[in-house]
Amino acid sequence: MPTSHPRSGVATACAAALTLSVLLTGTVAAQPAAAATPAGYQNVRINEVTSSGNDTVELYNTGPTAVSLSGWKTSDDxxxxxxxxxxxxxxAAGGFVTFNSPKGLGDSDKLVLYTSDGTVVDRVDWATGAAKSAIARCGGDGTGAWVVTTAATTFGAANAPGCPSPAPASSRIRINEVTSNGSDIVELYNGGTSAVAVGSWKYVDGDTAHTPVSLASSSPSATSVPAGGYVTFNSTLGLxxxxxxxxxxxxxxSVDSVTWATDGAKPSDERCADGAGWFRTATTATPGGANSCSGSGGGGGGGQTGRLLGGGGSLTSGCTPEAPSGTGSAPAGTPAWPGGLDVTIxxxxxxxxxxxxxxxxDLSGLAFDPANPSVLWAVKNKNWLYKxxxxxxxxxPDPSWSASGKQIRFAGGTGQPDSEGLTVGGNGHLYVTSERDNTSNTAxxxxxMEFDPAATGTTLTPLRQWDMTAQFPQLDTGSKDDANLGFEGVxxxxxxxxTANGWVDPRTGSAYAPAxxxxxGSGxxxxxxxxxxxxxxxxxNSDxxxxxxxxxxxxxxxxxxxLFDAGTQRIVATCDNTxxxxxxxxxxxxxxxxVPDVTYTNPAVMPTDNLEGFALAPPSTCVNGAREAVWSDxxxxxxxxxxxxxxxxLYSGTFPC
Structure with missing residues (x-):
């Protein structure tokens, strides 16, 4: 097997810095001194290119930390x-940077990105006319497949507007798993609905002295990838x-690419789930079959791993965990979690x-208190509220409020709200949603419901209650399952x-006027x-x-x-394993x-469960560029x-500031 190109000792030493270990306290582990190949370099991806005269290039950082571009270089063919x-x-993490190519880019050309020590970071190749007006990653910035844009270029912003519809079938072919342990196996996955011929396709490694090699010459049987299926071949270039x-x-x-650091592809680098998301180090190589996606792993560039910390203890009387239901898959190309890779129970x-x-x-909705971020409010399905x-x-549970939580009722002190979501209003009160009355759960x-958290007693009744049940006749079928598909979060x-963002009031068709x-109220x-x-x-309304x-x-x-996140200035809608x-x-x-802006997966180390609650700490809590994220199962x-x-x-991780 030919030997792949060598790498500098500096790059090898720096690879040890690639795992971001973020503890529950929110602090970030100290990083090694700066090196020629910066930590997290493989998370930087070429994201959009035009060769129509101004020769603009856009980079995107899929990783959880900022990366220095000092001394980086680029070349073409x-x-x-x-x-x-x-x-x-x-x-920045999740950020864009643009530049103009120092030399002209033309038809049937390529662009290669290097760190200051010559390590290849990313590469994109295009056919005649393809980069006019531009080529861009479609299906996820930094992770999507390359396509020719059919709309205006989006340099410095997300690529979604430039994605053609429908995307070509070839764009659903993804590199799904790679090994660099001697056998050098490459697995392709087809996330589309029809087979794609790949016999005339080629591949190349990170050695710029190598020319692309055809798949057919490496594996004569690798001629087509069936819909939802796999094809493997052995790299003859040496990885x-x-x-x-x-x-x-x-x-x-270019269709797809993967870059990894030291030992990143041993035993293999794999996508989790198949054809979607970014790469992580596998615990078991599974060429030709579904990726294992188990054990320690992490998103955000090949070779990075995360850990699940803490836990343990014995189940107590009355504690009967419930296996998850409703499992679905994230859309192909969904970017990996942008925060820390470690998660703590x-x-x-x-x-x-x-x-x-x-x-x-049944611990469901979560919300940090904006006035006191050291407080996390939580609601339990069977009518309990926790500080x-x-x-x-x-x-x-805060013992000064209630060591065992407080029970909540509907207006008049009746029933058992099937409480699912909660938020803190502008007046500091808690607003809780309910799907059903658990004493009559088929309706x-x-x-x-609005609750005053300063109210005394162990049972809380709402100050006000708004009933929207009549708006959802599809839920009123006499089935408890349908009745259980109502308000989950708020x-x-x-x-x-x-108003600052120019929201148009759908009632009037004009700019929203709160007055x-x-x-x-105020929101x-x-x-x-x-x-x-x-x-x-x-x-x-107050009446x-x-x-x-x-x-x-x-x-x-x-x-x-x-939730509404003041840090990113976005509304965030969370969905569990469904x-x-x-x-x-x-x-x-x-x-x-x-409208939707961007979607992220959970950290790869987390279980695939009915994680129904999600909260992000306010920006005021940021430490070393990170703040806490909390999930409830x-x-x-x-x-x-x-x-x-x-x-x-409860699980705790970090999210960028």
Missing amino acids: NFSPQAFTPSSATI GDNDSLFLLDANGT ADDVCAFTTSTGPEGR LVKSNGKWV PKDTV AYVPDSWL AYPLH LFFAGLEWDGTLHVYGL GTYTTFGTVATGKGSVMDV CGETHTSLKVGTTGAI DGSYGFGSGTSSFGHA
């Missing part, structure tokens, strides 16, 4: 590596440490058993954000409907009435939690409507019986 001047010397693999179609246009085992349920599960505070690195009762969204609704409430993944927008402002499509089949454990940010688009199942996560409901 004619000129040797040349320095370029980026729009920013550092590319090593700090290496790359680039896949080209019959026209010589953040509660005691069976911490939320109550008198109204024979199980220790949680940190103790020895765990979230525990929907989609309500929002977010308070300030009027100031809606036209004098009883609604609107976005309630997530599990039935179809839509957000329903309401003004909750007990409400104003309906229509719906917002999230692009998801279900929604389990909703949608592949994803979080979709929404913004006000150019037409004044609220509705079934406290974790990775199953006998694992450290079994019986736990």
Whole structure:
């Protein structure tokens, strides 16, 4: 087997810095001194290119930390590596940087990106005319397949508007697994609905002295990838440490790529799930079959891994975890979690058993208190509310409020709200959604209840209650399952954000004017409907009435939690394993409507469960560029019986500031 190109000792030493270990405290582990090949370099991807005269290149950082571009260079198929001047010397996590190619780019050309020590970071090849007006990654910035854009270029912003519809069948072919342990096996996966011929396609590694090799010459049987199937071939170029693999179609246009650091492809580098997301180090190589996606792993560039920390303990009487249901897949190309790779189990085992349920599960909605970020509010399906505070690195009930939570009722002190979501309003009160009355669970009762957290006593009744049940006749079928598909989450969204971003009031077709609704307070409430993944927008009036402002499509089949994040200035809709454990940010688009912006998966080390609650700490809590993210497991199942996560409901990680 030919030997792949060597790499510098500096690059090998720096690879040890690639794992970002973020502890529950929010602090980030100290990094080694700067080296020629910066930590996280393989997360920087070429994202868009034009060869129409200005020869602009866009880079995107898929990783959880910023990366210095100092001394980086670029080349094409004619000129040797040349320095370029980026729009920013550092590319932020989830950020874009643009530059003009130092030499002209033409038809049937390529662009190669290098670190200052000559390590290949990424490469894109295109056929005649393909980069006019531009080529761009479609299906996820930094992770999507390369396509010719059919709309205006989007340099410095997300590529979604440039994706053609429908995308070509070849764009669904993805490099799915790679080994560099001597056998040098490459696996391709077809996420499309029809077979794709690949016999005339080529591949090349990160050695710029190598020319592309045809798949047919490496494996004569690798002629076609069936729909939903796999094809493997052995690389004859030799794959090593700090290496790359680039896949080209019959026209010589880039289809997909992967770059890994030292030992990143041993035993293999794999996508999780198949054909989707970014790469992680596998615990078991599975060429020709579904990726294992188990054990330690991490998103954000080949070779990075994360750990699940903490847990343990024995199940107590009355604690019966519930296995997850409703599993689905994240859309192909969904970007990996942009925060820290490590996740910590953040509660005691069976911490939320109550008198109204024979199980220790059903912790659902979560919300940080914006006025006091050291407080995390949580709601349990069977009508319990918790004020949680940190103790020895765990979230525990605040004993000064109630060591065992407070029970909530509907207006008049009746019933058992099937409480699912909560948010903190502009007045500091808690707003809780309910799908049903658990004393009559075959009928929907989609309500929002307002509670004063300063109220005394162990049982809370709402100050006001708004009942929207009549708006959802599809849930009123006499089936408890249909009745259970109502309001799952809710977010308070300030009027100031809606007006500053030019939101158009769907009731009037004009710019939203809060003064036209004098009883609604200082913001609107976005309630997530599990039935179809839509957000329903309401003004909750002080006289007990409400104003309906229509719906917002999230692009998801279900929604389990909703929040407004002041850090990213986005509404975030969360879906559990029903949608592949994803979080979709929404913004006000150019037409004044609220539209999806970007979707992320969960950290790869987390279990694929009914994770129904999600909360992001306010930006004021940021430490070393990171803030806390918290998830709640509705079934406290974790990775199953006998694992450290079994019986736990809360997980803590980090999200960029």
